[in-house]
Amino acid sequence: MKNYDYLIVGCGLFGSTFARLAADAGKSCLVIDKRDHIAGNCYTKNIEGINVHRYGAHIFHTSNKVVWNFINRFSEFNNYINSPKAVSKGRLYSLPFNMNTFYEIWGTRSPEEAKTIIESQSFKGKPTNLEEQALSLVGSDIYYTLIKEYTEKQWGKNAKELPTFIIKRLPLRFTFDNNYFNDRYQGIPIGGYTQMFERILGGIDVKLSTDYFENKEYFDSIANKIVYTGCIDEFFNYEYGKLEYRSLNFKDHILEEENHQGNAVINYCDANVPHTRIIEHKHFEKAKTEKTVITCEYPNEYTERTIPYYPINSSHNQKIYKKYIERTKRLTKFIFGGRLAEYKYMDMHVVIESAMNKFNSSMREIS
Numbered sequence: 110m111k112n113y114d115y116l117i118v119g120c121g122l123f124g125s126t127f128a129r130l131a132a133d134a135g136k137s138c139l140v141i142d143k144r145d146h147i148a149g150n151c152y153t154k155n156i157e158g159i160n161v162h163r164y165g166a167h168i169f170h171t172s173n174k175v176v177w178n179f180i181n182r183f184s185e186f187n188n189y190i191n192s193p194k195a196v197s198k199g200r201l202y203s204l205p206f207n208m209n210t211f212y213e214i215w216g217t218r219s220p221e222e223a224k225t226i227i228e229s230q231s232f233k234g235k236p237t238n239l240e241e242q243a244l245s246l247v248g249s250d251i252y253y254t255l256i257k258e259y260t261e262k263q264w265g266k267n268a269k270e271l272p273t274f275i276i277k278r279l280p281l282r283f284t285f286d287n288n289y290f291n292d293r294y295q296g297i298p299i300g301g302y303t304q305m306f307e308r309i310l311g312g313i314d315v316k317l318s319t320d321y322f323e324n325k326e327y328f329d330s331i332a333n334k335i336v337y338t339g340c341i342d343e344f345f346n347y348e349y350g351k352l353e354y355r356s357l358n359f360k361d362h363i364l365e366e367e368n369h370q371g372n373a374v375i376n377y378c379d380a381n382v383p384h385t386r387i388i389e390h391k392h393f394e395k396a397k398t399e400k401t402v403i404t405c406e407y408p409n410e411y412t413e414r415t416i417p418y419y420p421i422n423s424s425h426n427q428k429i430y431k432k433y434i435e436r437t438k439r440l441t442k443f444i445f446g447g448r449l450a451e452y453k454y455m456d457m458h459v460v461i462e463s464a465m466n467k468f469n470s471s472m473r474e475i476s
Contacts, residue, residue: 113137113314116328118321119338121149122457123447125309126179126464127336132313134472139332140310141319146303147310150416151457153301157363158398159391160301164416165357165406166374166388167302170292171458177294179461184305186296189393192287193374193386197254204376205289206251207282214250220283226250227281239271246279258380263408264355264421272423292458297393329442334471338447340417341433349432352452354417358407360384369401383407420452444471 114136117124125147128138146152150164168191171177180186193204203209211223230248232241239260243252256279257268264271288295298305321328321339329335337344342352373392377384384405391401411417420426430452437445446467448455455463 111137111331113139113332115139115334115336116141116332117336117338118142118328119149119447120147120306120310120315120317121338121447122151122460123450123464124149124336124338125306126461127444127446127468128313129309130465130468137314139314139316141316141321141328143318143320145318147315147317148303148306150418151302151306153303155301156361156402157400159396159400159402160303160394161361161390161402161404162302162388162393163359165359165404165418166393167457168290168295168297168393169457170290170295171461172291172293173458173462174294175465176458176461179465180298180305183308184298184300186294187299187394189297189373190295191289191374192372193289193376194372195255195259195376195378196382197378202255203287204255205280205282205287206247206255207287208285209287210251210255214254223283236273238269239273239275240268242273243268243276243279246276247281255378259376259378259385262380262383262385265408265410274422299394301394333442334444335442336444336446336467338445338450340449341430341437341445341452344445344450345433345436348436350429352426352429353421353423354411355419355421356409356411356415357418358409358415360405360407362403362405364401364403366401367399369403417449419454420448422453426452 115131115138117128117138117140120140120142124140128140131138151167152163153160154163168189169180169186195202195204202213208220208223211217215226217223217226227248230250232244234241236242236245240257243256261268340352370387370389372389374386374388376386384407386406388404388406389401390404391398409415437443444467445451446463447460
């Protein structure tokens with residue numbers, strides 16, 4: 110086995126971006142991943158002529174032109190605009206919360222009418238939990254219709270037991286605009302994310318179904334630098350305790366119909382419905398097929414047999430994480446990056462920015 114400039118553990122978005130930047134700079138890389146496919150949670154699989162997002166909906170969006178130019182090297186993006194809907198008590202509502210939503214709830218037509226209702230319903234004290242935080246931002250009608258039961262399903266706890274920081278802010282738009290993101294650039298890679306990742310990793314050595322920890326000493330010996338994108342607590346063998354996550358379970362259904370729900374993403378807010386949303390993948394790329402594929406998404410507890418998705422950023426977990434971060438500062442051979450190593454949920458463009466920044470820092474150290 111040859112010696113590499115970089116061994117990269119994980120070929121999700123952070124690892125793949127870092128590998129591409131390093132390869133472009135003339136550095137040799139080996140990327141390994143314990144899964145049997147590239148692209149991490151962005152992985153798409155073609156089923157019935159439809160690119161199915163295997164780990165939940167991924168819509169790329171950014172206002173960072175450097176990031177947008179980088180990712181467009183590897184795929185053309187379509188003009189998909191994310192405009193999810195929500196179902197509550199049998200009625201359909203628009204997301205994000207905007208003038209369409211307010212009209213659907215109250216029949217209001219002017220921003221002033223909507224603002225008056227929200228202000229009259231809002232919680233006025235200092236919020237001490239998620240419920241009070243949400244009520245202070247959007248009032249009771251929106252909260253009890255579209256937030257409370259959905260959030261409790263998502264986190265597996267009563268909203269009064271959840272900390273305020275989970276909902277730091279809930280954007281209210283006083284325009285008739287269902288575009289979920291405000292970013293300048295948005296879309297889905299034409300042909301799916303997997304094809305895009307194949308191009309990102311083009312010419313770079315990749316080994317799949319390879320567990321770093323099963324042969325850590327060997328892998329550490331074959332590269333000058335190690336880029337680690339896995340769980341930071343696992344890297345340190347849980348020395349300071351395990352960090353907590355929420356996980357997800359996905360159930361796919363192939364349906365003998367051309368169009369099932371008419372939208373890519375529909376949230377299900379009611380507690381008596383076990384899934385939080387249904388994704389109909391063909392709408393991301395407007396696939397022309399006789400069948401359709403939908404995925405029901407179920408939140409569940411994170412265990413060692415499930416995939417960690419959402420960090421539970423409680424003060425307890427943050428204290429543990431800071432201890433691990435202090436340990437990383439003494440390991441000059443290692444670079445830690447990505448949502449698991451950095452223990453925070455990050456949109457795709459933020460992951461790319463982080464990989465760019467850490468690669469640039471690494472190159473400055475070498476020079």
